[in-house]
Structure formats: C-alpha cells, structure tokens
Amino acid sequence: MKRIDGKEIAAQIRAEVKEDAEKFFAENGIKVGLAVVLVGDDPASAVYVRNKIKACEEVGFLSSAYRLPADATQDEVESLVVQLAEDERIHGILVQLPLPGHLDAERILALIPTEKDVDGFSAENLGRLACGKEGTVACTPLGVMELLARSGAEIAGKRAVVIGRSNIVGKPMAMLLLNANATVTVCHSKTKDLASICAQADILVAAIGRAKFVTADMVKEGAAVIDVGINRVDGKLVGDVDYDAVAPKTSMITPVPGGVGPMTIAMLLKNTLSCAQRSLR
Ligand code: NDP
Secondary structure, three states, X not given: OEEOOHHHHHHHHHHHHHHHHHHHHHHHOOOOEEEEEEXXXXXXXXXXXXXXXXXXHHOOOEEEEEEEOOOOOXXXXXXXXXXXXXXXXXXXXXXXXXXXXXXXXXXXXXXXXXXHEOOOOOHHHHHHXXXXXXXXXXXXXXXXXXXXXXXXXXXXXXXXXXXXXXXXXXXHHHHHHHHOOOEEEEEOOOOOOHHHHHOOOOEEEEOOOOOOOEOHHHOOOOOEEEEOOOEEEXXXXXXXXXXXXXXXXXXXXXXXXXXXXXXXXXXXHHHHHHHHHHHOO
C-alpha cells in the first residue's frame, strides 16, 4: 500500500508553476495576475483567501484580495467583478464562497468571463469538460487526476466509481476519469446497492462529506482510493474513508489531511497560469 503524499506532490506542482510563471514573464513581460474577492468577515473564508494570496506571491504572481464589507450590496459586488473582468492585468478572478445570504451568488459568478474563471465553476467550463474541449477544470477534481497520474495509477480501461455528484467535485471528477478512458459509475444519495458498486472499483473517489462513510467491505483488494471529504469530528479533520480499516486493502490511498486538500491551491495556481497563457493566444 502506498500512502499518497498530497503535500509533497502539491509542492512539486507549485515549484513547476513558479518556473513556468518566470518563463512567462521573461518571454512576455507580463506577471500572472489573480484577483480574489472576499465579501464579509467569515473567519474561515479570510484564512482561505490569505492562503491563496500567499501561495500566489510564492510563485511570483501578482495577486490582490478585494475586500467588501458584509453588508455590500449586489450592485457593489457586481461592479467590482465587472471592473476586474475588464482589467487586462488580471488573468483569473475568484469569488470566495459562501457569499453573505442577501447576495445572489449565481448572478455574481456569471459575470466572471469564462477565460478568467480560474475555479472552473461556470456552466461554460463544465460544458467544455463534458465535450472534451479545452477549458478550466475545477481545482479539486483536477488535483485528484494529478495525484493519480503522479502516483503511477493506471486509468484507461479501469473501473472508476465516484461517490458524489456535485458540480464542483463529483461531476467534473467523473468526466475527467471518463475523458481518461476509465469506465465510470457515479453514486449519490439515491443509489441502490452502493456498497457492492464501490466494491467493483479499481479507482474509488469519495466526495460525500460524511466521516468514515467508506468502510473496508466497500473496497476491492488493490484499489486506488482517493478521499476528497473533509469532515470535522471532535475538532479533528476526518475524511469520507475509514482510513485505518481501508488502507491495508488498497494499492494506494490518500490520507486526510495531507492528501487531496493541499492539491486544491496548487491547481488554482496552475489554472491561473493557464488562463494567462491562453490570454495571449
Ligand atoms: P456536496 O454536499 O455538494 O455533495 C455531496 C454529494 O454526496 C452529493 O452528490 C450527495 O448526493 C452525495 N451523498 C451525500 N450523502 C450520501 C450518501 N449517504 N450516500 C451516497 N451519496 C451521498 O459536497 P461537495 O461535492 O462540495 O464536497 C464533498 C466533500 O468534499 C465535502 O466533505 C467537502 O468538504 C469536500 N471538499 C474537499 C475539497 C478539498 O480541497 N479537499 C474541496 C471541495 C470539497 P445527492 O446529490 O443525491 O444529494
């Protein structure tokens, strides 16, 4: 059994992005730019934004946080996003979610141009993924593909099962695995015989949000198991997979924390760089 070290793989990706961003600057005289919009003062969101800005600075991007008060109006947030959309120095726009309840998040996100949608959440980008066209893919499922590839997992021809069908994790995850020629099944809360479907998987991705949901009997001997879940139990972070019981059966598995989590920011950096590169084409 191999324990996939997400921290180490994320560090490799950040180093690669740094090198490519320097090359991009040397060739074009342009710094890669990311704008992060934070509305309100949710402490967890503030930490996420700070970490994203710090990661950008470490790889030499130009990055700024645009902070608006919790009582900002829909018009104020929309005007900021429109202004960022028009700013040529900015290649990626990220609106930190969740937004305060009085705001219409969907309308705000729709103002981010597809080519600056570094989170890959837009219907256009999700559609491009479904059609196998170039676009930006959501950071977390893209990070899972990197973990699999860099850990030597074979994907083509394998049976993959994804538990979860959200637009930001489960669906893009399933499409990425399908595009990589796996035979993919997507499970969700209405799935019958979920345990026996999971037990057929060569690659099992859990993106549910329920602590230790995946137990040893649901896992095939030799499977690659990727745990996307983040759950807080008694102050501790726990994944969707019962790691201690499942790990001995697997060929490779991600821990929580230290598996998929660190990949998300690394892939955000990679997506921002790709948006900058595409902006010159
Ligand atoms: P959502 O809540 O949007 O989706 C959860 C999915 O799990 C749904 O499709 C739901 O099915 C399914 N589900 C819920 N309960 C069951 C059940 N009992 N049996 C089968 N399926 C079930 O969550 P997200 O996709 O946003 O996130 C999933 C997990 O990944 C969360 O723990 C989240 O914190 C974590 N996450 C981690 C990230 C990271 O960086 N590591 C980034 C993003 C998310 P249905 O559609 O039928 O309701």
